[in-house]
Amino acid sequence: MPKSISTKKRWEIIFLHLKQEGPKLPISKVAKRMKTSRWTVSHWVNVFNTTGDVQDKKSTGRPRKTSHKQDKEIEKMVLNYKEANTQNIARELTSLGLNISSRTVHRRLTERGFRYSYPTQKPALTKKQKSSRLSFAKQNGSRNWNNVIYTDETSVSLGPRTKKIWKRRGEKVYTRRKSHYEKVHVWGSFSRKGFGKIVLFTENLTGKKMIEIYKSGLLPIYPDIGRGNWVLLEDNDPKHKAKIVQQYREEKNIERITWPSNSPDLNPIENVWNVMKNQVAELQPSNLTQLQSLIKKVWNNFPQKMAQNLINSMPSRLNQVILRHGDSIDY
Numbered sequence: 001m002p003k004s005i006s007t008k009k010r011w012e013i014i015f016l017h018l019k020q021e022g023p024k025l026p027i028s029k030v031a032k033r034m035k036t037s038r039w040t041v042s043h044w045v046n047v048f049n050t051t052g053d054v055q056d057k058k059s060t061g062r063p064r065k066t067s068h069k070q071d072k073e074i075e076k077m078v079l080n081y082k083e084a085n086t087q088n089i090a091r092e093l094t095s096l097g098l099n100i101s102s103r104t105v106h107r108r109l110t111e112r113g114f115r116y117s118y119p120t121q122k123p124a125l126t127k128k129q130k131s132s133r134l135s136f137a138k139q140n141g142s143r144n145w146n147n148v149i150y151t152d153e154t155s156v157s158l159g160p161r162t163k164k165i166w167k168r169r170g171e172k173v174y175t176r177r178k179s180h181y182e183k184v185h186v187w188g189s190f191s192r193k194g195f196g197k198i199v200l201f202t203e204n205l206t207g208k209k210m211i212e213i214y215k216s217g218l219l220p221i222y223p224d225i226g227r228g229n230w231v232l233l234e235d236n237d238p239k240h241k242a243k244i245v246q247q248y249r250e251e252k253n254i255e256r257i258t259w260p261s262n263s264p265d266l267n268p269i270e271n272v273w274n275v276m277k278n279q280v281a282e283l284q285p286s287n288l289t290q291l292q293s294l295i296k297k298v299w300n301n302f303p304q305k306m307a308q309n310l311i312n313s314m315p316s317r318l319n320q321v322i323l324r325h326g327d328s329i330d331y
Contacts, residue, residue, distance in 0.1 A: 009034060010044045010054035017045055065100050066108060074108050085116075113168045125262060129327030137321035140257075145314040147259070148195075149222060151189040151234045152207060152269045156277055156295055157181040158285060184292055187213045189221070191230070191267060192311060194304035196221040200292050207242030214248065226253035233257045233267065265331045266317055268310035272302070284313040 015022040016030045028043065031038045044054055066074070070093075077089050081118035084092075086102035086109075093100060106116075125133070159181030186204065189196040199217040203209065222230050232254055234240050240256075243269040249256060264270045279298045313331065 002171050004242075005034075005036060005040065007034075007054060008047060011208040013041050013044050014048050014054065017041070057182065059162045065104055066098070071108050071314065074105055075112050075114075078109060081312060089194065090132040123186065125327060129260065129262050130328070133263055133266070133321050134326035136258075136263075136266075137318040137326075141318055143313070143314075145311050147229070148231050148233050149189050149191045149218070150269045150310075150313070151187070151218070151227070151274070152267060153185060153187045153237070154273045154277075155183045155185050156280060156291060157183040158288070158291055159278060162171070172205075182288055184288060184295065186273075186295060187217055188269065188272070189218060190302075190310070191222075192308060193221075194307050195272075195299060195302045198296065198299050200295065202288070205237075205239050207239055207244045210239045210242070210245050211248050214252075214254075217319065219252070227254070231255045232256055234261065235259055235264070236261050236268065266321070268313055269315075271310060271331065272306075275302075288323070 004076075008318055011031055013034060016033065017027060018024070018026050027032070027038055027041045031041045044281070054100065074089060074093070077092065081088075086105040089105045090100060090102040091106070109116075185201050185203075186198055187201075188198040197217045197220065199213045201209065201213075224230070225232070228319065232249075234256065236259055239245065260266070276295065276298050280294045283294050284299075285294050317329060317331055321327075321331075325329060
């Protein structure tokens with residue numbers, strides 16, 4: 001866009017460049033004399049040649065439908081009831097005599113710095129845990145994260161997913177969730193090769209089950225894991241540290257990263273779980289059989305590029321941990 005200048009200066013440009021009684025200077029010299037850009041001078045010359053005037057065009061957009069006071073009322077509604085969506089707010093305003101659309105509500109909230117997203121869920125870290133995370137970040141800054149297999153377990157429930165809410169960027173809003181819905185447990189992995197095989201199970205995870213998962217989900221995808229080509233990343237779940245599980249990894253020569261406790265934000269597979277659960281929930285499975293089928297479908301559609309992008313985020317994650325002295329990060 002051309003630089004905004006007063007109407008008086010616009011006419012001076014026309015006088016200097018076009019008028020018979022003017023010096024008829026070239027655009028470059030006009031720009032120098034007026035202390036503005038050649039682009040600005042050229043713009044107003046073109047406007048004059050086209051319209052015979054240098055006035056701004058009248059706005060053709062619709063008049064603003066809400067006043068400053070009404071905008072404040074919309075913001076107040078969101079602050080009092082964060083789970084309200086734009087349709088709810090628009091209906092409430094209509095009942096109060098202000099007939100505006102949900103799209104207008106969305107625009108007003110966006111203008112005021114809100115965004116519609118999921119509430120923040122972060123663990124409360126102890127001083128010892130922060131220190132451990134900080135040490136881990138500093139010690140692993142030069143690690144080749146492309147040689148890592150990222151693994152984790154999660155549970156997917158038939159119950160409703162956490163709803164999105166309106167919140168300002170950086171604002172932390174916490175939510176509580178019931179856990180009595182039917183669910184299926186999922187183990188998965190990914191690496192630079194892409195997304196591996198997932199293992200679904202409904203029984204409790206034990207050391208014996210963990211070894212079965214290694215055999216069926218890990219070794220078939222990474223048969224060379226015991227030759228120093230890969231390093232396994234998994235959290236500090238007691239099943240991973242069980243004696244029989246440790247012995248199995250030693251027998252297979254599986255190297256495992258020493259992981260700081262309470263650090264799901266450092267493991268990028270946690271982001272995968274979030275995407276998977278949201279996509280599965282949108283498909284609305286009605287029973288466990290459908291749930292398991294949809295989990296596999298969604299997982300198998302994840303592209304290799306997604307895996308690589310997550311791997312590429314590791315240096316940034318570690319850097320944030322260092323900058324925050326071991327505290328939770330924005331992942």
